[in-house]
Amino acid sequence: xxIFFFVSLVSxxxxxxxxxxxxxxxxxxxxxxxxxxxxxxxxxxLTFKKSAGDFLQEIYIKYKxxxxxxxxxxxxxxxxxxxxxxxxxxxxxxxxxxxxxxxxDEAAKDxxxxxxxxxxxxxxxxxxxxxxxxxxxxxxIKAMFPIINDCADVLHKYVEKNIESGNEIxxxxxxxxxxxxxxxxxxxxxxxxxCINDQENIFRTMGMKLFEPNLRNGLVGxxxxxxxxxxxxxxxxPFGKDVSDFMFSMVKQTIDYxxxxxxxxxxxxxxxxxxxxxxxxxxxKADKEEANSYGHDENAAKTKIDMNxxxxxxxxxxxxxKNFIHSIAMKIFNI
Numbered sequence: 298x299x300i301f302f303f304v305s306l307v308s309x310x311x312x313x314x315x316x317x318x319x320x321x322x323x324x325x326x327x328x329x330x331x332x333x334x335x336x337x338x339x340x341x342x343l344t345f346k347k348s349a350g351d352f353l354q355e356i357y358i359k360y361k362x363x364x365x366x367x368x369x370x371x372x373x374x375x376x377x378x379x380x381x382x383x384x385x386x387x388x389x390x391x392x393x394x395x396x397x398x399x400x401x402d403e404a405a406k407d408x409x410x411x412x413x414x415x416x417x418x419x420x421x422x423x424x425x426x427x428x429x430x431x432x433x434x435x436x437x438i439k440a441m442f443p444i445i446n447d448c449a450d451v452l453h454k455y456v457e458k459n460i461e462s463g464n465e466i467x468x469x470x471x472x473x474x475x476x477x478x479x480x481x482x483x484x485x486x487x488x489x490x491x492c493i494n495d496q497e498n499i500f501r502t503m504g505m506k507l508f509e510p511n512l513r514n515g516l517v518g519x520x521x522x523x524x525x526x527x528x529x530x531x532x533x534x535p536f537g538k539d540v541s542d543f544m545f546s547m548v549k550q551t552i553d554y555x556x557x558x559x560x561x562x563x564x565x566x567x568x569x570x571x572x573x574x575x576x577x578x579x580x581x582k583a584d585k586e587e588a589n590s591y592g593h594d595e596n597a598a599k600t601k602i603d604m605n606x607x608x609x610x611x612x613x614x615x616x617x618x619k620n621f622i623h624s625i626a627m628k629i630f631n632i
Contacts (some may be wrong), residue, residue: 576601
């Protein structure tokens with residue numbers, strides 16, 4: 298009888314606690330997804346049947362008539378924004394009110410590549426955001442277009458050569474992945490390499506390792522996104538020592554070579570080198586209004602970034618840029 302009473306009491310307490318935490322949004326009159334016991338709305342992602350991107354895309358398609366809606370990642374209430382105007386308010390107009398990220402600061406101490414703009418918090422994020430905003434103005438991006446054009450020419454010649462040789466069938470997903478790796482590695486690292494003709498190219502190899510759909514990468518992605526505190530506590534190397542060593546080595550070699558030979562290029566690496574050496578990126582008159590709308594502040598302290606900050610943000614540009622361009626291509630060609 299005592300055991301039955303104890304079990305019943307514990308069950309009731311668990312139910313009440315679960316109900317309380319999973320009623321966060323309803324208590325605030327915010328429309329939300331119906332959560333499952335303990336896991337909230339993470340079901341399909343816990344089994345790796347869906348990526349976070351697939352999950353959010355489905356939510357948007359199904360509930361896009363809602364400007365925003367609530368969800369639960371375990372017991373963590375999360376607000377999903379669907380409305381472009383609200384997104385612009387958060388990301389641009391009022392970005393200074395949204396300065397914290399879920400990843401704890403300790404993560405970057407153990408794994409420096411984690412310490413990029415998407416992960417750092419507080420004042421460091423604010424300072425980094427202000428410093429990096431001029432690097433993404435339309436004028437700076439246009440200056441990089443010749444590099445993109447050169448990579449496209451390499452692809453064009455590769456296709457023409459293969460067609461002339463009688464090879465008229467291409468595995469487009471792989472071919473475009475090699476093109477995007479070529480573009481991003483050229484812009485981010487400033488290194489002219491050829492991932493299109495050389496399928497064993499080191500940038501291609503490292504890119505494949507980062508995006509390989511295996512259990513380790515799935516676990517890293519899930520924990521870092523949905524349970525960052527646990528991710529830090531278990532000290533799981535998010536990228537692997539070989540990837541980290543490669544990134545730091547490439548960045549150091551590139552900077553040393555450019556400084557020794559007084560070489561400058563219109564690429565992302567050159568802009569970050571400017572931040573390392575002088576603490577700011579100059580903004581052209583034509584780009585000033587746009588840069589200011591992104592949070593640029595001419596009066597901000599011109600503190601320099603260190604090699605860890607520089608390498609982490611080059612790495613971010615490499616990963617995010619490669620993933621973004623590749624995803625756009627897959628949507629355009631429906632493959």
